[in-house]
Amino acid sequence: MRIRLIGEKGRQVFSQNLKITRLGKLGRIEEAIHVFSQLTLKNVVSYNSMISAYCKNGRISDARRLFDEMPQRNLVSWNSMIAGYLHNDKVLEASELFDKMPKRDLFSWALMITCYTRNGELEKARKLFDLLPDKRDTVCWNAMIAGYVKNMCFDDAKKLFGEMPVKNLVSWNSMLAGYTKNAEMHLGLQFFEEMEKRDVVSWNLMVDGFVEVGDLDSAWQFFKQIPNPNVFSWVTMLCGFARNGKIVEARRLFDQMPHRNAVSWNAMIAAYVQNHHYDEANRLFMDMPERDSVSWTTMISGYVRVGKIGEARGYLNRMPFKNIAAQTAMISGYVQNKRMDEASQLFSQIGIRDVVCWNTMIAGYAQCGRMDDALRLFRQMVYKDLVSWNTMIVGYAQVGQMDEALKIFEEMGERNIISWNSLITGFLQNGLYLDALKSFVLMQKEGKKPDQSTFACGLSACANLAALQVGKQFHHLIAKSGYVNDLFVSNALITMYAKSGRVFDAELLFKDINHADVVSWNSLIGGFALNGYGQEAVKLFEEMLINGVVPDLVTFVGVLSACCHAGLVDCGLELFKSMNEVYSVEPLVEHYACIVDLLCRAGRLEEAFNMVRGMKIRANAGIWGALLGASRVHQNLELGRHAAEKLLELEPHKTSNYVLLSHMHAEVGSWEEVESVRVSMKKSRAEKQPGCSWIELKNQIHVFLSDNQLQPRTTEVCNTLTALTAHMRNPGDLSEFKSLLKVFY
Template sequence: MAAAKATGVAAAATSAVFRSNQELTRLARSGQLAAARRLFDEMPHRNTVSYNAMLSALARHGRLADARRLFDEIPRRNLVSWNAMIAACSDHGRVADARELFDAMPARDDFSWTLMVSCYARAGELKLARETLDRIPGKKCTACYNAMISGYAKNGRFDDAVALLREMPAPDIVSWNSVLVGLTRNEKIVRAAKFFDEMPQRDMVSWNLMLEGYVRAGDLNAAAGLFERVPSPNVISWVTLLNGYCRAGRIGEARELFDRMPERNVVSWNVMLGGYLRLSQMDEAYRLFSEMPDKNSISWTTMISALVRAGKLQEAKDVLNKMPFDSFAAKTALMHGYLQSKMIDDARHIFDALEVRDAVCWNTMISGYVHCGMLDKAMVLFQQMPNKDMVSWNTLIAGYAQDGQMRKAVGIFRKMNQRNVVSWNSVISGFVQNGLCLEALQYFLLMRRDAKMADWSTYACCLSACADLAALQVRRQFHCLLVRSGYISDSFAGNALISAYAKCGRILEARQVFDEMAGQDIVSWNALIDGYASNGRGTEAISVFREMEANGVRPDEVTFVGVLSACSHAGLIDEGLGFFNSMTKEHSLQPVAEHYACMVDLLGRAGRLSEAFKLVQGMQIQPNAGVWGALLGACRVHKNDELARFAAEKLFELEPRKTSNYVLLSNISAESGKWDAAENMRTLIKERRVHKPPGLAGST
């Protein structure tokens, strides 16, 4: 009787564990990790299956440390336990941990060996992967061979992949497809086509891989030809070709293919929607969106994001309000649109209404406040942020630096527990932007002491600092560092080096850097033209401009600022007028205030003040302080007191607190013998004098 009762209790307990394991597995597979863990902890009895289910759940969610702790607690590990832990380490790139577990295994099966070969192959450790394959005792399984072939193919070692394929006693379709996927993903399309033709058998995966390969290579005609040969194309085949047409902007062919599809899933609708939006065909996109029988989160978010990018914020809001379910991504997209349009209250309303906020959402809102110049509110939100990441810190540093508040920027920088290269670049570029070039160079030295690797942006900022300081020796040291770092071929660093040499008056060395660059962009040409112009070598600047045109590079607004400045400094009046007139006639560029200022300076230097004044009066845009300042300076040189007063009045309206304008007019009055007017200007200077704020003393 007692024995029967004990047997019944044991059976009931076993049944309870079985049911708990089923529920645990269901929760783990549905992503409900917290519920799974709660159930696991509450289980009065557990077996190895219970531990393995919880172990797999933790590994699937990236909780590798927790998974390892649980693995170590398992009272009786079986092969499933060991293989699950090795797979978890492999999936997260923990090769050494996987190897340690593999070596400690009391027994291994084919799956264990396959896991280890795959682990090495995915990490690019192909030699170790092959050694592991060769160590397998007895007959090797097909899966192990396929893991090694896939590793060879994905790492571009196609000869080795094919050789191993030929060595296999019984290659299957997966073996052949493993080579094909490597060839197509690495865009070896000619070799892939030849290999495809040699395959003894093909399945739908083979056809779709080849189709994807042609699409990746941009050969859509070949892709279309292959598609017609597919025995029974499935929805993946249709969507692959459809995606190729949409990405290439061949929207007519895409729509024709879409209409021919025998079966459309939500992915195909989304691809077609994205194709219209990529070409900014908003009406067609919205019509298609309205026709969609089923929309998922991607459909709604794609449409809302496109409306936001087009500046149609009210329409985006209307679409968002029609969504049948909550979409965090869609709301964040609309919030970003509001912030870009400086509709800060609308963005904050969305932010406050979000039940769950991730780091992207917090950073979007903080960045929006910074973008709108509301740094105090950005700081308040930053302090409320539960889990600050590197982006949050760097956004605030850059915001305060751009606002000229370097003391606060440095204060935030110093509070960071960890810094990346963006953190250092933000504070270094902040110093340069605010004219604190020595501090910028000091922080570069601190960065190197902190063992952080400088990138092209770091060097570009430091080279600008050297240029502003005219520190030729320091600049040469940076040039050597650039060569050793490999960034000398980078256009950004090269352009900064050209400017740095030019500002130090070393224009021949600037030209040498330009000539040694792997490829010059418009910024490179502009930097060299400006370098010649600022060093008074107008003829050479114009020569570089002609060379630029001969190389097929279209000039932009910045180019003409440099060329007109060169003409002004060199007194090349006719050439300057010719370039100015060619902007609209030959290059479809509308002159901006900087171009007019150069022309006023050019005419003014030549004493042609009436022409300069007439040019200002005929401007299509409002003259700025630079234009009136150029006219005022010319009036002093040529002693035109009447026009000087008129220009000065305009300057006073634009810059009422800039004392240098008053000093200039006072000097003009004094030089023309009008002492009372000169004295009045000096009195005004005393009344309106503004003390410049002190520098960042002691910040470094």
């Protein structure tokens, strides 16, 4: 009786352990925790199952806590924990645990080798491989080869492959996968023909490789030669057709399949959805003998993608077993359409939410500027990943709350390149260029390598500060980092040099670009315009058209601005006319502002005013400001008064508008009007903004605010400025002037 009871308990524990493993794989981690906590009799397998469940769901700290609490551990426990670290890219932790292992098997060594190679640390992986106590087993050899090919070290991989004492099919396929998954199909084909052993995996790798590089003809030829294609073979070829819009060929292949499983049906439904054939997708969905969660989620996601929220919700409502992926897809649809109340309602109905679900909801609030709601959810999250933290940084940056963004950033336990880029971009978007550059320096001190986005942001900060020397240092660093040929970075370099007054250096960079895009052309056109080279800007615009690059809104802002500064009235008017008539580009207020300014500079005030009155869109402060300034120059008091009224409606607290209008009245002797303007200025409580300037000196940027009495060396600066002013009036003796300047060097 006792033996039977123990056997019954054993079966129950075994059943519960399997349940924990299954729930972990399905992402239902809270249910797995509940099952584990209810176990009265836990064995080592129970602990190992729960550790794996934690690791697969990103809760690595909980997995380690449980590992440390285990009353006894076996080799599987150690391997499970290392595998968890590998799954969550925790190389250092995996290495430390590997060193502590009382006993290792070949799987332990293979795990650690894979951990290093996945992180790009090939030298450490090779050192570990060379320390192997048993070199006869193929598992570690295959892991090392796979690491080499994944990092595109094909020569090292082939050399090691040649040294293998015994090769199995995994060895051959590992080498082949390295070529095919890295788009090296010429080398892949050559290796495939040399293979001593092949199986269906080998053939599938070749088909998949050709599909990935867009060579459907070769993929199809290989598919037809597969001796015994499996479901994966058929699905790979089907997806290849679908990805290239060949939906008829995909359906023909689907109909020819000898055996179809849920994966096959889902692949064909996904093919219809990707190509926006929703009626066909729905018909196939209804014909399915058995639908799984992927089938329902595919339909919901497809309708969400094209904004058919009602249809997507209809599928979710009919879904017999709601899963988190489908519900998250529906929340994403609501978020994309700014329907946050409905998203919130659905979110609240989900019992067990995964991190993706939380992040989708937080991102929705952030995109809508509802940062209080985003923060509330963020604080409720028990387990946050890097996406959660980065989303909050981006959200606060978008609403201009950089103090809050920085606070979140500093709270982070771990940061990746996206975290740093989000912070730097936030500073940049909010005009805090010095903070952006300081963050770049701190990022490097932390050991994070900048990418193309980081460099582009840093260059943009330099451009806005006209910090040429710092920008040049960025240029040298970019060359060393290998991003000098990146188009995104090249465009940022062009803008930096152009805005720093080195437009011809920008032009040299432009000429070195192999495939310039519209942003490249816009950057240089804008640079010429900014530096007063109007003719060159127009000429470059014409070259752009000859090269077949279609101008956009930014292009026309640049070239019209160039015409304005160079006084090219007829050219500017012709270009403005061509925007809509030739290029189907609807002018924005910025384009009208350029033309109004162009006409005003030429003294054609009436024509400019008529254009403003005929605008389809509301004139902004820039347009009325141009009219007001021109009215003063040409002493058109009536137009000036009208422009001033419009301008004061838009910018009632800006002092300069009142001052300009007051000067106009004073110049014609209307002193009563002058007094009236001054009274109006006081009533509006217009405040003069403190002046701000900066200078780059010895690779440092010094900022000066006119109302900041705490600025270091303020007295010296003021004394120097007073002396300089005196010498400007009496420039006879420059000796004192030179000695004063030495104070700052």
